[in-house]
Every structure is written in C-alpha cells, then in structure tokens.
Amino acid sequence: MQQNVYKPQHPIERSANRARMLISCPDRPGIVAAVSQFLYEHGANIVSSDQYTMNPDGGMFFIRFEFDLQDLDRELPKLQEDFVRVADRFEMKWHIFRASRKKRIAIFVSKEDHCLLELLWQWQAGDLDAEIAMVISNHPDMRQLVESFGIPYHHIPVTPETKAEAERLQLEKVHEGKVDLIVLARYMQIITPRFIEYFPNRIINIHHSFLPAFVGGKPYQQAYDRGVKIIGATAHYVTEELDGGPIIEQDVxxxxxxxxxxxxxxxxxxxxxTVLARAVKWHLEDRIIVFQNKTVVFN
Amino acid sequence: MQQNVYKPQHPIERSANRARMLISCPDRPGIVAAVSQFLYEHGANIVSSDQYTMNPDGGMFFIRFEFDLQDLDRELPKLQEDFVRVADRFEMKWHIFRASRKKRIAIFVSKEDHCLLELLWQWQAGDLDAEIAMVISNHPDMRQLVESFGIPYHHIPVTPETKAEAERLQLEKVHEGKVDLIVLARYMQIITPRFIEYFPNRIINIHHSFLPAFVGGKPYQQAYDRGVKIIGATAHYVTEELDGGPIIEQDVxxxxxxxxxxxxxxxxxxxxxTVLARAVKWHLEDRIIVFQNKTVVFN
Amino acid sequence: MQQNVYKPQHPIERSANRARMLISCPDRPGIVAAVSQFLYEHGANIVSSDQYTMNPDGGMFFIRFEFDLQDLDRELPKLQEDFVRVADRFEMKWHIFRASRKKRIAIFVSKEDHCLLELLWQWQAGDLDAEIAMVISNHPDMRQLVESFGIPYHHIPVTPETKAEAERLQLEKVHEGKVDLIVLARYMQIITPRFIEYFPNRIINIHHSFLPAFVGGKPYQQAYDRGVKIIGATAHYVTEELDGGPIIEQDVxxxxxxxxxxxxxxxxxxxxxTVLARAVKWHLEDRIIVFQNKTVVFN
Amino acid sequence: MQQNVYKPQHPIERSANRARMLISCPDRPGIVAAVSQFLYEHGANIVSSDQYTMNPDGGMFFIRFEFDLQDLDRELPKLQEDFVRVADRFEMKWHIFRASRKKRIAIFVSKEDHCLLELLWQWQAGDLDAEIAMVISNHPDMRQLVESFGIPYHHIPVTPETKAEAERLQLEKVHEGKVDLIVLARYMQIITPRFIEYFPNRIINIHHSFLPAFVGGKPYQQAYDRGVKIIGATAHYVTEELDGGPIIEQDVxxxxxxxxxxxxxxxxxxxxxTVLARAVKWHLEDRIIVFQNKTVVFN
Structure with a gap:
C-alpha cells in the first residue's frame, strides 16, 4: 500500500438493501403489472422504474427497476428463484444486481494516461462505485502511478509474436481477479474474438472520434484533413467488428x-x-441493456 | 381562411386509443403494482412508464404512464370512475389525458415576433400537437401574420387605466375559446394574481435570461454590464411572484x-x-408535474 | 407585393462607409505592416482585424480586416487600384467588399420547408443581411408562402430526362437575377459540375448528418441503424465530390x-x-476563406 | 523529489523567440499600422493578431499580437525601450511577454481536491505551461498528494484570530516564490483587500455557480431550492467585491x-x-485584458 492513498471524499450512499433489475422481452400487456405485483408481494419497494417499448404492438419491451428489500442478501436467492415463473411466462431475459456488490474492473492501458487518470480520480472521489482490481499494460510506464493508488499493475508486453501468449496471461490475470468489466482506456491493441467471447458486452472501449466518422487509425489526423468543425469521442462495447460495437455514449x-x-x-x-468515465459509470450502475448492436441506456 | 395555410408536413402519429396518466402521492410500497395491475385488468397496455421518487422512505412518488386502451373514448369514463378506489387508497393526485384530444392554446404577444413565429411554424410542421385557438396582443402589428395561418387575432390594448378592463376582455376570450394553456410569447405585461388563479400552472412564460440571474427588466443590458460569457432563457409557469414560478426548461x-x-x-x-417551444411541447404531451414550486419533467 | 410583408424588426446597422477585406498569401514578415500602413495612408480606420497563420515559417497567411473609409463608394476604386502594388509584392489573393452592398441570394428548395422558413424569418428579422432574389424549386408547393414575402418563385421541374434543360433554365434565372450566392436549402437534387463551375465556393448546401459520418442518402436512417447518441448537420460549399466540399459549420x-x-x-x-443559417450569415459577412478544401472562418 | 513524478507527455512547443503583446488604448486611426510597422522594422514576424474595438469612433481599442523575433532574449529590452515612443503617441497600456518564460503559480486549496487535481494533471500533461511554485492550504490533507508531484506544500492554518497573521505568512511565501499568479482552487476563505492589492487581476477564483446567480455560500443548495435545469461555474479575477470581479470563463x-x-x-x-483550468490557461497564454470590470479574452 503506497503513501498517497486517501479515502474517497464523497462516498456514494448505497443501501445494503438496494437492488437493480434489468428486463427485456417481447412486448405484450401485463408485464409491468406482473413484475411490480411480484415485487410488492415479496416485500420490495420500487424506488425507481424506467421503461422503454420499441415499436408498441409487436416490438420489444425493456425495463429497469430499482427496489429496496429488507434483508436483501438473505432474501434475494428466494426472490430470484420465485421470479423464474414470471420470467418464463413473458420469455424474459433478466438480471438482478445488488447495488452494494461492487463490480470489479480491470483497466487496460498503453502509454496515454489521461483516461486512466480520470477513472482513478473519479473512483477516488467516490463517483465510480467499483473495485479497481488491476491495471494491465503492454508498457511499464504507469506502474508507480497505479501502485500509488494501491492498485496492482501487471506489465504484459505485447509483440506480434507474443500476442497469443500475452492474451493468455491477460485472461489468467482477469480470471484470477474475478473481473466483471474490462475497460480499454486507450489500450491501442486489437482484442481477439477469442478474448471477447469471455466478456460479451463487458469490454468498454473509448474510440477517439465521433463514430462512425473516422473509423480505424489516426482519427485526429483524419479529422484535421477533412476540416471538420466539431470533434468527438465514442465509448462502445467491443465486438468482433473493429469500432463497430454497440455505442454507449458520445460527446463532442x-x-x-x-x-x-x-x-x-x-x-x-x-x-x-469524460465520455469513457460516463459509459463506465452507467455500466456500473446497471443502466445499460444491449439489443441488436445498440444500447438502451436508462439514465 | 387565408391563402398560405398549408397542411402540417410531418403529422404526429397519435393513436386514438393512447392515453397518458400523471400521478403524484406520498411514497409507499405497492403503488406501481396497484396501478399497473389496475390498468392490466382494464385491458390497457402500458407503452411507457417513468417514475421518480423524491427521498425514498417518507418522500413523494411521481409517475407518468402512457397506455393504449381499445375504444378509449367509450371506456375511459368507466376506467376513471374505477380508478378512484386506487387513488383514494394511496392519496393520489392524478389525471388521465387522451392523447388524441388536442389542447387549446392562446398565445399572448406584444411586439416581438420570434417566439410567436417559432410556435406557429412548429405547429404548422406538426411538431406542436395542439389547437392554436387564438392570439391575443396589446398591439395590432401581427394581425395579418396570424390570420394568414387561419388563427383568430384579438387586439386588446392595455394601458394603466384600462388594465383591469383589458384583463376582463382577455378572460372572456380565453373562456369562450375553451383555452387549456396560455403561452406568454414575450408578452411583456404583468399578469395579475386574479388572472393567474384561473390558470394555475397553465400559463407558460419565457423570461429572457438564465433565471435566477437577471430577474426583472432589461436582462440583456444587465448581462452585458456584468460581462457574462454565457446568456440564457428560462421558460416557467407563471405564479404571483415575478419571474419566480416553477422552471420548466432553460438553455444557454x-x-x-x-x-x-x-x-x-x-x-x-x-x-x-427554442426554450419556449420545448416547454410548451412538454406541457402538451403531459410530461410535467409541479410540486412545491419545482417541476418534475418526464422527458 | 403581398399582404403579410412587414419590415425587419431589428435592422442591422451598416455604415455606408464600412468595408471588409479578405487576404490570403504565403506567409512572410511585413504583411500586416504593409496592409495596415496602406489603409492608414488612404484614410481608412481599421475597426476589426483577425489573422491566422497556418504553419508559421513557410506556411500560409490569412487575414480579414473591417475598416471605415470616408466616402467609400467614391474612394474604393482608387484604393483598390493602388492596392495592386501591395498585393503583387506579397502574391496575395484578395478581395474588398462593401458592407452596404447586399449580396443577392437564390434559395433552392424541394419539399421540405424548414430551412427555407428559417432563412426567410432571419432575413425578415434583419439577421441575414442580403437580398433574397428568388426561390427556385422543382416543386410548386411553396409558391404562396414565398410570394407572401414578396419574393419571386420559379417552379422548374426536374426529371431525369429534363435535367439538363432544367439546369439551363436555373442558370438563366440566377444570371438574370444577378445572384451572388446559391443556397441549397434541402434541395435534394445533385448539382452538375458544369453548374458548380459558375459558382465556385458560392453554393452552400446543408447535409443532414454530421459529415463525414453518413455520406449520401437517408442519413437519419443510417444514424438510427448505427445507434449513435448524437446527430448533426453540416453546411458546406458544394464541389464536384458529393458531400465532400469544404465544411463551413456543423452542429449536433x-x-x-x-x-x-x-x-x-x-x-x-x-x-x-440553425447550421445552414449560420453558414449563410458568415458568407454574407465575408468571414470565410476557402483553402485546400477547408475553410478559414473568422468569427 | 518524489517517486511518481514523470515527464509531461505532451510538451507544448514554445519557440524561445516567440513573444506576445497586449495593448489597450483609446481607438483612433493608425494604431495597427504603427504597431505592425514598428514590429516589422525591428525584424519581428507577426504570427497571430486579434483585435477588438469597443464602439468604433470614440471607443476603446484592444489588440493581441504574437510575434517571432530572432534572439528574443537579447533584443527584447531594446525593442521595449523603442516601443515607448509608439505607446506614448497612442496613450497605450501595453505589455510584452516572452512565451518561453513560464509564469509561476501558487495554488490555494482547502479540503476539496478536484480543482487542484485537474490543474496538476493538465500541468503534468503539458497542457498548462507554467511553473507550479507551491500549493498553500489551510488544511494538511493534501500534502502527500502535492509533494508526490515534486511541489512544495505550505500548510498555513486560518482561524478568525490568526487570519491576519496567516495572510502575512501567505504573502511571504508567494513573494519568496516569485509568484505571478494565484489560483484559488476552491479555497473557501475570503481574501482581504490588502492581499488583493498585491495581485491586481492576478488572482483567479472559481465560483461554484453560474454568476451572478447564486452569489455567496451554498450555491448548489440554492440551485436545488430554485429548481434550475442547468447549473454552472464561473472563473473570475478576485476584486474587493465578493464574487463580483471580472468574469473570465463560465460553463454549464x-x-x-x-x-x-x-x-x-x-x-x-x-x-x-474544467472552467478553472481554462481560465488559468488563458491567463498563462496572455490572452486576457481586463477593462472596466470585464474581460476581453482573445481565444
């Protein structure tokens, strides 16, 4: 543990009994009634709900609930078991997250430090409600910085020859670290489909352009050459298609x-x-549902 | 009817069976379940829901539903009658609006035309889903413009001496016209408490500053004198306190x-x-609940 | 002259003696001194100057002056004649515009009216300092609207077979009308290279996307399909390359x-x-220099 | 020197021969000519110029030049001496700054770290071209953080009783440190007129509201109570009037x-x-002229 670790200045209030529920299913009447009735009967108090129906009459239904439930840790398994019946009836994909259970993040970086620093800072300020399990880099440069925050730093060099082996090592580290979410904070290396398979919609990348303008390398040079009057950045989930995954957030x-x-x-x-930190925050707060290469963001 | 009236280019699709419901009440468990169960049992399909709880545990609960109901016009009275039981149980303030029933607007103007023009154009483009019942002005200047849109124009001069009589005439006109909403589109005259009483939270004013900076007269001169680097405008409901009513929207x-x-x-x-048109649009779409001199805007 | 033509409410103050000068040339020492000395000796008072040097040491130099000169109309020819010597010395491309000489615009439209309306409105409000010489459309729809502003409307239908003939007619009209600037206000027809040659960097188009994202047709459909979180529009000068000309302004x-x-x-x-009106305004105020398919905008 | 000090990643290119000149004077013909001629004769190449005339004919004239001059360090004293004649002729207030001479900053903080951290990071990234001479705080909390950047930290407690003595100590430190600019990075203590006198227009404060809305204490509580839809922050030079000094930058x-x-x-x-860092950057780059409690910002 290094010296300049200090406590978050603005701890987020998280009730130990707060849970979040994400549901997507084909739209049809009675879904809200069934779920809210179910929660009520199980003693849960809904404190927030946000619904989106894509194409009413024959489209898709998405909803996010936040609810409080007395003795959540003890009661949740039963509630989840019971919910299967509701879920089956409506063909739901669903998940319940305990707000008090912090997600574990691995941050991948190369040589640019600004995205990493923003994440560390927001984390330290209590704005990112996560455990930062580790930072992995193909360069040694940021070890001292990262370790000064009390976070393990794994230097795993990557060359064309060692690429496969490096990825094997990375996977080992993130599995050992029980990582929930990988953040590519200007990592600048292509992630292979094999790696992505382990973390579907759980790898967030920041692309340094307003996608889909300037896909690929050197986007700022491309933007300069085209003479645009606005530049941007895009945070997206990583899929096999380069810079083609579901967009979470953009700004300009x-x-x-x-x-x-x-x-x-x-x-x-x-x-x-800014954009990367916002996307990570929304993921951590279980605000994102991916559907057909797009995101529904309840924020 | 004048010549250059032409049909909205982009008509808003409004199902004849779409309704919107706004509810506010003290927070307690079971509200969402009760309402959504009620709607389900009455054959309504919820296509959108958005909830906000102010201070869970002992605070206030606000929700907006959109739902579709077969034969809405015929079924709604019964549904409203039946809902009273639910509403009483939770001490709700509530209202159900038929989306197909266009609200009737009276626009008040003085000599500046830009806010009026924006409303007329957005209305003509089909972006403002309302009937513009009339324009009332203390000046004759915009009669031709307004009448060219097929809208009645009432010139009601206002002087210190005739103020009371003018207001009586205005009230007569808006009551005759079955007006739901009054929009002060840079009207520049003080509305008396007596007039406001007839339209609580149904008079929208545009103030030409970023409130609460530069309350009162000549806000642009004030902004210039202070050397601000950003200017703004504020749309708010009119209350007895000058420029002090619930803020609906601001931009800069x-x-x-x-x-x-x-x-x-x-x-x-x-x-x-822009700001005024946005606020009017949200009011027309029943997205606003006023609570303790603030607005909850579901958008 | 139609009925609802009314005078601009906010006339722009333009001194009859105000001129604007745009210069571009290879950078080297002494340019500002030479030009400002020249203007001073000819009795001109510089009220605004804005300079941009691209790559100092061996790059390009761009400057915009505004100056006041007593009896401008009478003195300008002499001043321009004399300036040739300075210009030759520095290999300048240059132009002097009288602020009081309004540019003449032809607006081309198809069936969407919003861009046309904004231009008409800003023009009427005195915010666009131009003569609107005519509106040309391949559809008859907006005749009454346009003529109600006292502006000639030419309906020139365009079909694949009559394309060449239609363009010949358009050119005839704009030449007869002594048009300085053509504004494609969602005109939706391809302009041929032959036409463009007559108006180099004097045709402004609005493209309904944040270029270079979503070049070509149906950009909003493309944006929806990609799931972007920000949409935009781009005003650019028209060149032979579709949606590829120098970008003047963008917003999102x-x-x-x-x-x-x-x-x-x-x-x-x-x-x-909004974006189109801004680009047109800057062109009218002689704020734009085109260099290598990009714009220098002094604003 | 601490461990995790690392070199700026993006050093700003600053020619040793680059200078910046700020001039304000009553407007009259010939100013640009005189100055640019003067610079040309002294061998300087103007690479940037930006002029603003407040009320042409009888108003004020402001200009900022950037120029390159061979052997600047050696030649500047002579150039400044010679310029006095030009300056006197036009009653100029003027200053020439060497771009290569980094200004020395003292940052004052209390317990909130976010503004300090942003300044440190931007400085470390090479975006703030300054020497951070010291951090002064009335609390001990951030010593380790600051010292880890290799920057001296002076803990000078402030109580009502020791206020005068504390200020004396602060002045001693900043004078010893040859400080050019004081940045109040959420310092939360009132600075006395006596202190301000030593640093006229050289103390930058960040106020946590969109001034002049919410002057004084607890602006976020005030904003919440008023129900605004936009919040902001304001960077300004400190004057005797609380939150009343010339505004440099605002954002929302x-x-x-x-x-x-x-x-x-x-x-x-x-x-x-963000707002504070921008204001500090503009000050460091000599882009700001204060006139009558307002700022002219050439950016």
Whole structure:
C-alpha cells in the first residue's frame, strides 16, 4: 500500500438493501403489472422504474427497476428463484444486481494516461462505485502511478509474436481477479474474438472520434484533413467488428481552423476521458441493456 | 381562411386509443403494482412508464404512464370512475389525458415576433400537437401574420387605466375559446394574481435570461454590464411572484466580449424561441408535474 | 407585393462607409505592416482585424480586416487600384467588399420547408443581411408562402430526362437575377459540375448528418441503424465530390434509444436550419476563406 | 523529489523567440499600422493578431499580437525601450511577454481536491505551461498528494484570530516564490483587500455557480431550492467585491429534478475543474485584458 492513498471524499450512499433489475422481452400487456405485483408481494419497494417499448404492438419491451428489500442478501436467492415463473411466462431475459456488490474492473492501458487518470480520480472521489482490481499494460510506464493508488499493475508486453501468449496471461490475470468489466482506456491493441467471447458486452472501449466518422487509425489526423468543425469521442462495447460495437455514449467539442492535429489531440483527450468515465459509470450502475448492436441506456 | 395555410408536413402519429396518466402521492410500497395491475385488468397496455421518487422512505412518488386502451373514448369514463378506489387508497393526485384530444392554446404577444413565429411554424410542421385557438396582443402589428395561418387575432390594448378592463376582455376570450394553456410569447405585461388563479400552472412564460440571474427588466443590458460569457432563457409557469414560478426548461448560448447588447438580444432570441417551444411541447404531451414550486419533467 | 410583408424588426446597422477585406498569401514578415500602413495612408480606420497563420515559417497567411473609409463608394476604386502594388509584392489573393452592398441570394428548395422558413424569418428579422432574389424549386408547393414575402418563385421541374434543360433554365434565372450566392436549402437534387463551375465556393448546401459520418442518402436512417447518441448537420460549399466540399459549420444534438427515425428527423430539422443559417450569415459577412478544401472562418 | 513524478507527455512547443503583446488604448486611426510597422522594422514576424474595438469612433481599442523575433532574449529590452515612443503617441497600456518564460503559480486549496487535481494533471500533461511554485492550504490533507508531484506544500492554518497573521505568512511565501499568479482552487476563505492589492487581476477564483446567480455560500443548495435545469461555474479575477470581479470563463451542464444536492455537487465538480483550468490557461497564454470590470479574452 503506497503513501498517497486517501479515502474517497464523497462516498456514494448505497443501501445494503438496494437492488437493480434489468428486463427485456417481447412486448405484450401485463408485464409491468406482473413484475411490480411480484415485487410488492415479496416485500420490495420500487424506488425507481424506467421503461422503454420499441415499436408498441409487436416490438420489444425493456425495463429497469430499482427496489429496496429488507434483508436483501438473505432474501434475494428466494426472490430470484420465485421470479423464474414470471420470467418464463413473458420469455424474459433478466438480471438482478445488488447495488452494494461492487463490480470489479480491470483497466487496460498503453502509454496515454489521461483516461486512466480520470477513472482513478473519479473512483477516488467516490463517483465510480467499483473495485479497481488491476491495471494491465503492454508498457511499464504507469506502474508507480497505479501502485500509488494501491492498485496492482501487471506489465504484459505485447509483440506480434507474443500476442497469443500475452492474451493468455491477460485472461489468467482477469480470471484470477474475478473481473466483471474490462475497460480499454486507450489500450491501442486489437482484442481477439477469442478474448471477447469471455466478456460479451463487458469490454468498454473509448474510440477517439465521433463514430462512425473516422473509423480505424489516426482519427485526429483524419479529422484535421477533412476540416471538420466539431470533434468527438465514442465509448462502445467491443465486438468482433473493429469500432463497430454497440455505442454507449458520445460527446463532442467545437474546434476551428486554428486547431492543428496536436491541438485536436489535446482537446480530444478531454472528451475521451469524460465520455469513457460516463459509459463506465452507467455500466456500473446497471443502466445499460444491449439489443441488436445498440444500447438502451436508462439514465 | 387565408391563402398560405398549408397542411402540417410531418403529422404526429397519435393513436386514438393512447392515453397518458400523471400521478403524484406520498411514497409507499405497492403503488406501481396497484396501478399497473389496475390498468392490466382494464385491458390497457402500458407503452411507457417513468417514475421518480423524491427521498425514498417518507418522500413523494411521481409517475407518468402512457397506455393504449381499445375504444378509449367509450371506456375511459368507466376506467376513471374505477380508478378512484386506487387513488383514494394511496392519496393520489392524478389525471388521465387522451392523447388524441388536442389542447387549446392562446398565445399572448406584444411586439416581438420570434417566439410567436417559432410556435406557429412548429405547429404548422406538426411538431406542436395542439389547437392554436387564438392570439391575443396589446398591439395590432401581427394581425395579418396570424390570420394568414387561419388563427383568430384579438387586439386588446392595455394601458394603466384600462388594465383591469383589458384583463376582463382577455378572460372572456380565453373562456369562450375553451383555452387549456396560455403561452406568454414575450408578452411583456404583468399578469395579475386574479388572472393567474384561473390558470394555475397553465400559463407558460419565457423570461429572457438564465433565471435566477437577471430577474426583472432589461436582462440583456444587465448581462452585458456584468460581462457574462454565457446568456440564457428560462421558460416557467407563471405564479404571483415575478419571474419566480416553477422552471420548466432553460438553455444557454456562449457569448463573448465582442457581443454588444444588440448582439446579445439577437443571440438571445434564438434561445428564447427554442426554450419556449420545448416547454410548451412538454406541457402538451403531459410530461410535467409541479410540486412545491419545482417541476418534475418526464422527458 | 403581398399582404403579410412587414419590415425587419431589428435592422442591422451598416455604415455606408464600412468595408471588409479578405487576404490570403504565403506567409512572410511585413504583411500586416504593409496592409495596415496602406489603409492608414488612404484614410481608412481599421475597426476589426483577425489573422491566422497556418504553419508559421513557410506556411500560409490569412487575414480579414473591417475598416471605415470616408466616402467609400467614391474612394474604393482608387484604393483598390493602388492596392495592386501591395498585393503583387506579397502574391496575395484578395478581395474588398462593401458592407452596404447586399449580396443577392437564390434559395433552392424541394419539399421540405424548414430551412427555407428559417432563412426567410432571419432575413425578415434583419439577421441575414442580403437580398433574397428568388426561390427556385422543382416543386410548386411553396409558391404562396414565398410570394407572401414578396419574393419571386420559379417552379422548374426536374426529371431525369429534363435535367439538363432544367439546369439551363436555373442558370438563366440566377444570371438574370444577378445572384451572388446559391443556397441549397434541402434541395435534394445533385448539382452538375458544369453548374458548380459558375459558382465556385458560392453554393452552400446543408447535409443532414454530421459529415463525414453518413455520406449520401437517408442519413437519419443510417444514424438510427448505427445507434449513435448524437446527430448533426453540416453546411458546406458544394464541389464536384458529393458531400465532400469544404465544411463551413456543423452542429449536433443529443438523442437516445427512444428516438426512432421520425424523431431523429424532427430533431434534425432544428439542427439543419440553425447550421445552414449560420453558414449563410458568415458568407454574407465575408468571414470565410476557402483553402485546400477547408475553410478559414473568422468569427 | 518524489517517486511518481514523470515527464509531461505532451510538451507544448514554445519557440524561445516567440513573444506576445497586449495593448489597450483609446481607438483612433493608425494604431495597427504603427504597431505592425514598428514590429516589422525591428525584424519581428507577426504570427497571430486579434483585435477588438469597443464602439468604433470614440471607443476603446484592444489588440493581441504574437510575434517571432530572432534572439528574443537579447533584443527584447531594446525593442521595449523603442516601443515607448509608439505607446506614448497612442496613450497605450501595453505589455510584452516572452512565451518561453513560464509564469509561476501558487495554488490555494482547502479540503476539496478536484480543482487542484485537474490543474496538476493538465500541468503534468503539458497542457498548462507554467511553473507550479507551491500549493498553500489551510488544511494538511493534501500534502502527500502535492509533494508526490515534486511541489512544495505550505500548510498555513486560518482561524478568525490568526487570519491576519496567516495572510502575512501567505504573502511571504508567494513573494519568496516569485509568484505571478494565484489560483484559488476552491479555497473557501475570503481574501482581504490588502492581499488583493498585491495581485491586481492576478488572482483567479472559481465560483461554484453560474454568476451572478447564486452569489455567496451554498450555491448548489440554492440551485436545488430554485429548481434550475442547468447549473454552472464561473472563473473570475478576485476584486474587493465578493464574487463580483471580472468574469473570465463560465460553463454549464444540464441537470434535472432527479438530481439532489449531492448530485448537483458531483456534476458541478466537473464543471468547476474544467472552467478553472481554462481560465488559468488563458491567463498563462496572455490572452486576457481586463477593462472596466470585464474581460476581453482573445481565444
């Protein structure tokens, strides 16, 4: 444990009895009634609900509940068991998360530190409600920084020859660390389909452009060459298609002819770190449902 | 009927069977279950729900439902009658609106036309789902413009001496016109408490500043004198306190030292018309609940 | 002249003696000194100057001056003649515009009216300092609207067979009308290279996406399919490459999973009209220099 | 020197020969000509110029030049001496800054760390071109953090009784440290007029509201109570009037009824740190002229 670890200044209030429920299913009458009746009968108090129906009459139904339940830890298994009957009736995909159970994150970085720093800072400020289980990097540069936060740092070099072996090592580390979510904080290495399979919709990447403009490499150079007046960044779940996964969040900033590529990069770094932190926060708070390569974000 | 009236280009699809329900009540377990169960039993299909609980455990509960109900016009009275039992049980304030029943608007203007024009255009484009029952002005200037849209124009001059009589006439007109909502589109006259009483939370005003900065007169001059770098506008419900009613919507725009008062006004006009139109739209779509001089906006 | 034509409410103050000067040339020492000295000696008072040097040491130099000159109309020819010597010395491309000489615009439209309406409205409010010489459309729909503003409307149908003939007619009209600037306000027809040649960097188009994302047709459908969280619009000068010309202005708006294609279009219309009006305004105020398929915008 | 100090990742390119010149004076013809001619004759190449004239004909003239001059360090004294004649002729207030001479900053903090952290990170990333000479705090909490960046930390407690003595100590430290600029990064203590006199327009404060709304204490509570839909932050130079000094920069963020005071604070922290860092950056780059309690910002 290093010296300058200090306690979060703004701890998030999380009731030990707060749970979140995400449901998606084909739309039909009675879903809200069935679920809310079920929760009521099991003693749960709904404190928040947000619903989205895609194409009423024959479309899809999505809902997010937050509820409080006395003795949640003890009662939840029973409630989940009982819920299977409701879920089966409506062909639901569903999940219940305990708000007090912090998700475990592995952050992957290369040499750019701004996205990592933002995550560490927001985490330290109590704004990201997670355990940061480890940072993995193909470079040694940020070891001291990361360890000064009391977080393990794994330096796993990647070369074309050692790529497969490096990925095997990474997987070992994240499995050992019981990692729930991988965040590519400007990691700059392609993740293989085999790796992605282990973490479907659980790898968040930050792409340094307003996708789908400027897919691929050197987006700021591309933006400069095209003379755009606004640049952006995109946080998305990683799928097999490069920069093609479900978009979680995007944001932009105004630029002008005065901004050269270096200036675009400087401005862009601020967008990247903000957008990535927001996407991670929403994932941690169980606000995202992926459907057909798009996201439903309840925020 | 004038010549250049033409049909909305983008008609809003409104099912004749779509209804919206707004509820507020003290929070306690079982509300969502009771209402959604009730709707289900009456054959209604919930297509959207959005809930907000202020201070869970002892706070207030707010919810907005949209639902479809076969033969709504015929079935609604019975459903409303039956709902009284649920409402009483939870001490609800509630209202059900038929989406197909267009609200009737009276727009009050003085000499500035930009807010009026934006409302007329959005209405004509099918973006504002309302009947514009009339325009009332203390000046004759915009008669031709308004009548060219096929809308009645009432010129009711206002002087210090005729103020009371003018207001009596205005009330007569809006009552005759079965007006649901009054929009002060830069009307620039103080509305008396007596008038407000007839339309509680049903008069929307646009104030040309980012409230509560620059309350009162000449806000752009005030903004210029203070050297602010951002100006704004605020749409709010009118209450007895000048510029003090519940805020519905605000927006802002960046300005610089180069902008003199005339330039601030020019920029400001674009903010004002956008903000006012948005607030009116949300009111028309039954998205707003007022509670303790604040708004809950489900959007 | 139609009935509902009324005078601009907010006339722009334009001194009859105000001129604007745009210069671009290879960078080297002494340019600002030479030009400002020249203007001073000719009795002109510089009221605004804005300079941009692309890559100092061996790059390009761009500057915009506004100056006041007593008896501008009488003195300008002499001043321009004299300036040739300065311009030759520095290999300048340059132009001087009289602020009081309103540019003449032809607006091309198809069936969508929102961009046209915004231009008409801003023009009427005195925010667009131009003469609107005519509106040309391949449809008859907006004749009454346009003529009600006292503006000539030319209905020139376009079919695959009559395309060449239609363009010949259009050119005839804009030449007769001494048009300086053509604005494609959602015109939806491809302009041929032959036509563009007559108006290099003097045709402004609004593309309904954040270019270079979603080039080509149905951009809102494309945006919906990709699940973006922000949509935009782009105003650019028209060149031979479809949607590839120099970008003048872009803006964006946040959207969510709740927005279907119709909703994206509705939101997009507001971005389109704002962005187009801004680009046109900057062109009218001689704020734009095109260099290597990009714009330098002094604003 | 602590362990986790690492080199800026993105060093700003600053030519040793680059200078910046700020001028304000009464407007009259010939100023640009005189200055640019002067610079040209002294061998300087203007790489950027930006002018603003407040009320042409009888108003004020402001200009910022950037220029390159061979052997700047050696030549500057002579150039400054010679410029006095030009300056006197036009009654100029003027200053020339060497871009390569980093300004020295003292950051004052209390217990909130987010503004300090942003400044440290931007400084470390090479985005803030300054020497951070010291951090002064009335609390001991951030010593380790600050010292880990290799920056001296002075803990100077402040109580009502020791206020005068504390200020004396602070002044001693900043004078010893040859400090050019003081940044109040959520310092939360009133600075006395006596202290301010030593640093006129060289103390930047961040106020956690969109001034002039919510002057004084607890602005987030005030914002919550008023039910605003947008919150903001304001960076300004400190003057004797509390929260009344010249505004440098402001920014805002959208909020909703769902945000309680804690949430407003969380969102606000992100605005505060961004706005403060921007204001400090502009000051460091000599982009700001103060005139009559307002700022002219050339950016």
């Amino acid at each position: 900033q105004r630029v002008s002819h005065r901004d050269d590529v270096a200036s675009l990069k400087r401005i862009g770094r601020n967008i990247e770190r | 725009q960046r300005v610089s030292h180069r902008d003199d008062v005339a330039s601030l006004k020019r920029i400001g006009r674009n903010i004002e018309r | 708006q946040r959207v969510s999973h709740r927005d279907d294609v119709a909703s994206l279009k509705r939101i997009g219309r507001n971005i389109e009209r | 963020q959208r909020v909703s009824h769902r945000d309680d005071v804690a949430s407003l604070k969380r969102i606000g922290r992100n605005i505060e740190r």
